[in-house]
Amino acid sequence: MPDSLANRSEIERWNGPAAQRWLAERERHAAIRHRLLPHLLALSRPDDVVLDVGCGCGDLTRALAGSVTGLDVSEPLLEVARRSVPGVEFRRGDAQTYPLPPAAYDLIVSSFGVMFFDDPVAAFGNLRTALRASGRLAFLCWQDPLANEIFAIPLRAFRRYGFAPDPISRDSFADPGAISAMLAEAGFAEVQVDALREPARLGSDVPDVMGYAFGSSQVRDLVAAAGPEVAARVRAEMEAEFTARTRPDGVWVEAAAYLVTARLMPA
Numbered sequence: 001m002p003d004s005l006a007n008r009s010e011i012e013r014w015n016g017p018a019a020q021r022w023l024a025e026r027e028r029h030a031a032i033r034h035r036l037l038p039h040l041l042a043l044s045r046p047d048d049v050v051l052d053v054g055c056g057c058g059d060l061t062r063a064l065a066g067s068v069t070g071l072d073v074s075e076p077l078l079e080v081a082r083r084s085v086p087g088v089e090f091r092r093g094d095a096q097t098y099p100l101p102p103a104a105y106d107l108i109v110s111s112f113g114v115m116f117f118d119d120p121v122a123a124f125g126n127l128r129t130a131l132r133a134s135g136r137l138a139f140l141c142w143q144d145p146l147a148n149e150i151f152a153i154p155l156r157a158f159r160r161y162g163f164a165p166d167p168i169s170r171d172s173f174a175d176p177g178a179i180s181a182m183l184a185e186a187g188f189a190e191v192q193v194d195a196l197r198e199p200a201r202l203g204s205d206v207p208d209v210m211g212y213a214f215g216s217s218q219v220r221d222l223v224a225a226a227g228p229e230v231a232a233r234v235r236a237e238m239e240a241e242f243t244a245r246t247r248p249d250g251v252w253v254e255a256a257a258y259l260v261t262a263r264l265m266p267a
């Protein structure tokens with residue numbers, strides 16, 4: 001690993017700094033996704049044979065009904081998954097290139113684990129081969145970062161001072177038209193992209209969520225570009241936004257995701 005040139009930098013990232021941050025923030029990320037995962041789980045049936053792509057620490061894998069296999073490129077996260085979900089098979093591999101058993105699964109799911117492929121059409125094409133003729137694909141991905149308060153609060157503040165990338169995101173998963181096109185090209189039909197908005201608990205209090213926001217590489221890069229004076233103003237604006245969203249049980253923002261579903265294109 002990596003066994004090919006595909007996704008080399010993402011594979012390194014998810015076996016290095018991204019895995020460390022994901023593990024350090026595991027509880028927070030679970031809280032953020034808590035109201036989103038039921039939308040995905042509602043699509044699984046008890047008899048389904050399921051593949052969980054980009055399964056990470058196995059939080060969705062554990063919650064899924066039926067017979068389930070987890071697939072991920074990250075050994076540190078798979079180690080946690082194997083410990084926390086005993087009896088479930090976890091495989092280490094790149095969903096874009098991994099030799100999956102043909103026509104083996106009723107359902108391929110992912111909770112924010114399919115957004116990192118350097119060739120999404122090839123990756124979904126590989127996943128398609130592992131679905132039975134009646135099989136379904138269902139995954140969650142983030143909407144545009146400016147529509148999603150998890151990322152939008154720092155980005156909006158930097159933007160007011162002219163320090164934010166334009167466009168903010170080149171992520172094709174933030175664009176329902178691009179998602180439909182890439183899945184159609186990969187051989188899927190009946191693609192549906194449903195916009196979800198759910199409350200997400202971002203942290204326990206304002207200092208906690210400020211620490212989380214300023215720990216992200218995107219915000220650190222923006223601070224470095226903007227300089228200390230602008231960074232101090234941005235910080236004050238963010239604190240005000242998070243204070244306005246503080247409840248007795250924590251700081252709650254509005255998460256915006258897409259629930260994407262599709263079926264195999266008839267042969």
Ligand SMILES: C[S@@+](CC[C@H](N)C(=O)[O-])C[C@H]1O[C@@H](n2cnc3c(N)ncnc32)[C@H](O)[C@@H]1O
Binds near residue numbers: 011056073074116
């Ligand atoms: C944002 S995390 C989501 C983890 C998990 N699904 C969850 O919701 O907790 C993204 C996951 O996708 C995995 N990943 C990234 N690229 C991948 C690839 N090409 N094939 C399989 N997994 C991949 C990462 O290692 C990571 O575990």
